[in-house]
Amino acid sequence: MSRILVTGGSGRLGRSVVAGLAQAGNHITSVDREAVPAGLLPPGVVQETADLLAPGEALRLLREAKPDAVIHLAAIAVPFSAPEDVIFATNTRLAFAVISAATEVGVPKIITASSPTVLGYGSPAGWLPPSFPLDERTPPKPWNAYALSKLIAEQTMQMFATAQGDRIRYAAFRPCFVISPEEWEGAPTQQGHTLAERLADPALSAPALFNYVDARDVADFLDLLLQKMNEIPNGETFFVGAADALATAPLAELMPRFLPGSEALSAGLTGTSPAFSIAKAEELLGWQPRRSWRTELTSRHTLNDEASALVTAGGGSKETP
Numbered sequence: 470m471s472r473i474l475v476t477g478g479s480g481r482l483g484r485s486v487v488a489g490l491a492q493a494g495n496h497i498t499s500v501d502r503e504a505v506p507a508g509l510l511p512p513g514v515v516q517e518t519a520d521l522l523a524p525g526e527a528l529r530l531l532r533e534a535k536p537d538a539v540i541h542l543a544a545i546a547v548p549f550s551a552p553e554d555v556i557f558a559t560n561t562r563l564a565f566a567v568i569s570a571a572t573e574v575g576v577p578k579i580i581t582a583s584s585p586t587v588l589g590y591g592s593p594a595g596w597l598p599p600s601f602p603l604d605e606r607t608p609p610k611p612w613n614a615y616a617l618s619k620l621i622a623e624q625t626m627q628m629f630a631t632a633q634g635d636r637i638r639y640a641a642f643r644p645c646f647v648i649s650p651e652e653w654e655g656a657p658t659q660q661g662h663t664l665a666e667r668l669a670d671p672a673l674s675a676p677a678l679f680n681y682v683d684a685r686d687v688a689d690f691l692d693l694l695l696q697k698m699n700e701i702p703n704g705e706t707f708f709v710g711a712a713d714a715l716a717t718a719p720l721a722e723l724m725p726r727f728l729p730g731s732e733a734l735s736a737g738l739t740g741t742s743p744a745f746s747i748a749k750a751e752e753l754l755g756w757q758p759r760r761s762w763r764t765e766l767t768s769r770h771t772l773n774d775e776a777s778a779l780v781t782a783g784g785g786s787k788e789t790p
């Protein structure tokens with residue numbers, strides 16, 4: 470059993486990470502500006518309500534909790550949901566405050582959340598990658614304050630890894646569009662649409678290149694990463710996504726409609742292949758996502774007619790590229 474401090478533990482992703490790591494037998498301290506109502510907190514989880522940007526707060530909480538690991542999720546998580554300078558300052562300062570305090574206290578394992586948006590897709594000036602699938606070697610080209618703040622969070626993590634050597638283990642991860650358990654039941658996703666709506670209208674998932682991941686699979690990834698951090702190179706960054714795309718048609722067909730000029734680049738994204746590769750997490754950690762929209766939507770009794778039709782139409786295909 471490890472003692473793990475999770476920042477942003479009340480959030481969309483944080484709630485599943487806290488629950489998953491607690492269920493795996495760890496002792497969790499969840500730190501967030503917002504509290505989760507007591508009845509909804511998994512048994513044994515300690516909740517601290519605090520502003521991690523208040524001077525000395527991160528250090529105080531870490532000295533009190535004395536964790537074996539820190540998972541830093543707290544951030545403004547939606548691009549353009551606040552003025553650009555506020556997003557930039559909040560996310561970069563949070564990452565520095567938490568990672569530096571954890572390093573100062575000597576926490577042995579420190580993980581920070583980044584985002585696939587660091588790659589720069591959706592830029593109004595146009596964007597095309599060197600190749601598909603996208604992976605950790607694809608050059609980042611952030612075009613807004615959120616994406617830049619996440620790239621700086623990765624670099625902050627790497628700076629500390631460089632300075633500390635292997636005395637402390639660091640990593641970053643880029644979760645794809647996070648689907649929390651209630652969203653399979655019909656709750657609105659981060660962008661306000663339901664999953665059925667996102668599947669019915671490819672234009673809604675196209676801006677994120679049809680990426681997604683179940684929040685519980687992210688919790689499983691973090692559990693495995695924590696177990697293996699001492700055995701893999703220090704300061705690594707991982708994409709964490711579903712094994713398929715959030716789309717009912719192959720991306721080889723859909724991508725050129727929404728990403729002009731990508732016909733040849735996306736020709737290999739046949740069957741259910743996603744645009745983002747998770748091969749590195751599989752190779753270094755042995756991690757594989759266990760959930761997909763095909764399994765999660767079909768298992769729900771609350772599925773509406775529209776979503777049922779989609780699952781029937783798209784769910785039968787288990788074709789791989």
Ligand SMILES: NC(=O)c1ccc[n+]([C@@H]2O[C@H](COP(=O)([O-])OP(=O)(O)OC[C@H]3O[C@@H](n4cnc5c(N)ncnc54)[C@H](O)[C@@H]3O)[C@@H](O)[C@H]2O)c1
Nearest residue numbers: 477480481482501502520521542543544546582584646647
């Ligand atoms: N949701 C996604 O699809 C997605 C995708 C890629 C990356 N991420 C990253 O994953 C992390 C979690 O995302 P999420 O969707 O759960 O976001 P969220 O907004 O639901 O949760 C973030 C939490 O951070 C807390 N927080 C913000 N500022 C704080 C502060 N100063 N002190 C203490 N707590 C503070 C908020 O209260 C909130 O509960 C973020 O770093 C986000 O950038 C999310």
